[in-house]
Every structure is written in C-alpha cells, then in structure tokens.
Amino acid sequence: MNEVDVLNLKEEIGKYNSLIDEYQENYLNVYNEIKNSNMYWVDPQALLFFESKELEKNKIDVSLEELKSIKNIYDLIVSQYERLGNNIKFDLSKRDIILSKLNVYINKLNRIITLYNSLDISYASPSIRTSINNQIASVKSMINVANSVRKNIKDIFDKIVESEDKIRKAIANIQIEVLPASTTERFI
Amino acid sequence: MKSKLDEEQIAKTIQKLYFYKKIENLNFEEIRNSFKNINNYYKTNNTISLNNIYSAFVNKLKTRNDNSDTNILIYNKNLEKYQRVSREVAYDVIGNNIKVMNRND
Numbered sequence: 461m462n463e464v465d466v467l468n469l470k471e472e473i474g475k476y477n478s479l480i481d482e483y484q485e486n487y488l489n490v491y492n493e494i495k496n497s498n499m500y501w502v503d504p505q506a507l508l509f510f511e512s513k514e515l516e517k518n519k520i521d522v523s524l525e526e527l528k529s530i531k532n533i534y535d536l537i538v539s540q541y542e543r544l545g546n547n548i549k550f551d552l553s554k555r556d557i558i559l560s561k562l563n564v565y566i567n568k569l570n571r572i573i574t575l576y577n578s579l580d581i582s583y584a585s586p587s588i589r590t591s592i593n594n595q596i597a598s599v600k601s602m603i604n605v606a607n608s609v610r611k612n613i614k615d616i617f618d619k620i621v622e623s624e625d626k627i628r629k630a631i632a633n634i635q636i637e638v639l640p641a642s643t644t645e646r647f648i
Numbered sequence: 649m650k651s652k653l654d655e656e657q658i659a660k661t662i663q664k665l666y667f668y669k670k671i672e673n674l675n676f677e678e679i680r681n682s683f684k685n686i687n688n689y690y691k692t693n694n695t696i697s698l699n700n701i702y703s704a705f706v707n708k709l710k711t712r713n714d715n716s717d718t719n720i721l722i723y724n725k726n727l728e729k730y731q732r733v734s735r736e737v738a739y740d741v742i743g744n745n746i747k748v749m750n751r752n753d
Contacts (some may be wrong), residue, residue: 465689467700476682482675490668493661537690603689624692631697636704637712648725
C-alpha cells in the first residue's frame, strides 16, 4: 500500500529548508574562518591548503544546489498530491480490478434496464406502469451514480500515475556528485 | 616566501573550527533524520529512488564531516610543527648564548 501524508510532508519540508540554510551558513562560517587565517599561516603548505579549500568551496556550492534540488522534489510531491487530499493511500495494482468491478456493476444495471424495457406492459394497470417506470428511472439514476463514481476513481488513479511519473522523472534528473576526501599529506 | 605562523591566531582558528564542527555534526544528524521522516510520509514506488539519492547525499555529508576533522588536524599539526621549531630555535639561541657567556668567562 502506498501512502502520501501531505500535511506532515509539508511540515517536514519547512524544517528541511531551515536545515539547508543552517548548512549554508555554517559552511560559509568555516570557509571564511579558513580564508581569514591565511594571513596568520604563510608557507608552501599553507599555499596549497588554501588553494585546495577554494576548490572545495566550489564542491560545497554544488552540494547546496543538490540539497535544493532534493527540496524541489519535495515541493513537487506536495503540489501533486495536495490536490487529492491530506493523506492519500492507494494501491495502483488494484486500479484495473476496481474499474473492472464497477464496469460489471454498471453492465448489470444496464441489463436490468434492458429487461424492464423488454416487458410488455401495454396491458398493465396504470399504477403498475407507473411503478415500473419509477423502477427504470431509479436504476438509470444508479447507473449515472456508478458512472460518476467510476469516472472519479479513474481520474484519481490517472492523476496519481501522472504525479508518480513526474516525480520519477524529476528524481532521475538528480545526480549527487562525489566529494573527494581531504588528506593531510601535502599540507603538513 | 617568508614562512610564518601566528600561534595565537591559529589556535583561535582551531577553536572556532571545533565550534563549527559541533554545529555541522548536529546539522548532519538533523538532515539525515529529515530524510528518514520524509521517507515515512512519502511511501510509493519512487521512494526507493529517493532513498538512493539520500544515501549518496548522506555519504557526501559524511565525507564533508571527515574533511572538517582533517582541516582541524592540518591546523593542529602545523601549529605543533611551528611550536616545535620555535622551541628548537629558542634552545639553540639559549645554547649559543651560554657558549658565548662561557667564552667570556
């Protein structure tokens, strides 16, 4: 069973946004601290070290963009599912079974209408005719309701399939670049 | 290039880097937990792909965390190196002065 808890997802995304800001702020503090220290440590190793930190900053900027692209996926999930409700549970594998059962139900109701229409009521009393016509109207109304339910269910399933396709494509576009591990050798 | 290392300032830098490292550790754990929570609120066939992204990113954050330790280690080692060299120079200066004093006696 699949489940999308839109309300909690929205709340968590709010926290995630703050975490990205903290990540960025803390990294900039580290970067500035290291950069400012270059006037207090001057030698060939220091030169290499500060150069490597400039390169690393570019890599961290990429990380930030990656964190933001993950956030865009969350926004997409919310925008796709909040049009369906606050907490959506579904099983796409049951889609065809449910629609097929509704088709069977609608077909049976249509068959009842056909049977009613095949009755010869020309000799029936007016009250029986009225009663039969009321029954036909009632069954037709049930068919309309069933058709409407079937359409709604199909639309919801279609929207879920469309949403999951969009989300899958967006996830496939995300690439996480590997950050090289720092070593001490050249800098001591 | 004239080599130098201001011990006091570099010691301050190391202290600040330790401080930021603590914040980084907390931030790292919170981002990891956030990924876990979001996984609980979005369970579909796409969750596995999203999990792969999280794993790759958590590995990256872990490397970044290790790199922060390496930065501190580099500062500490260089500080120690300069302190050792300045001690050796001081011993040499004192030693030479003693020799000069002995000669003068």
